[in-house]
Every structure is written in structure tokens, then in C-alpha cells.
Amino acid sequence: MIAGICATCGLPKEICVCEDLGRETTQLSVEMDTRRYGKAVTVVRGLESKPDEAEKLARELKKGLATGGSGKQGVIVLQGDHRKDVVRLLQQKGYNVR
């Protein structure tokens, strides 16, 4: 793969829309879960086949919500119950959220 060129469409990454198109068909789910000591976490699933995207998205969500979290193995876990804000942020980015 040539750096800066999309492997899917062959266009320069700056004008490639493959990632954006992929988002529309990516179905994400946002749920609350409780972890150790009964602490609430917000879990985003649906990117298990795209762990790189999950990591990138986890960073963006952590920044947007000013909270901690991780995006490992395609599952994003954010500290605290941020379901409403996470759904809104994901929809703004063009993801399908159920």
C-alpha cells in the first residue's frame, strides 16, 4: 500500500470518502454497564471488525466528553454514563446508532 493513497479506491486520502461511506453502514450500539465497584461505564459496540477505527473514535469521544476510557478489540469503553452525549456525537460523525 502506498502511503497517503487509499487502498480501497486508489484516491489520495485527503479526498477519499471510503471511511465516511463505511460509517453509514456501520451499526453501533451504545449501552451502559457497570464495572468494578459498581462504577458506570458507557460501552460502544459494533466496531469489532475495525479495531483501528475504534481506537481513533475512542480518542475523539474521550476528548469530546472529557472523560477516560479505551478502545480495545473494537469495543469502546468510556468512564461514566454518557449514553446521550455519545449517541449525539456518533450521529454527528455520521454513524448509525441504535
Ligand SMILES: [Zn+2]
Ligand atoms: Zn478510499
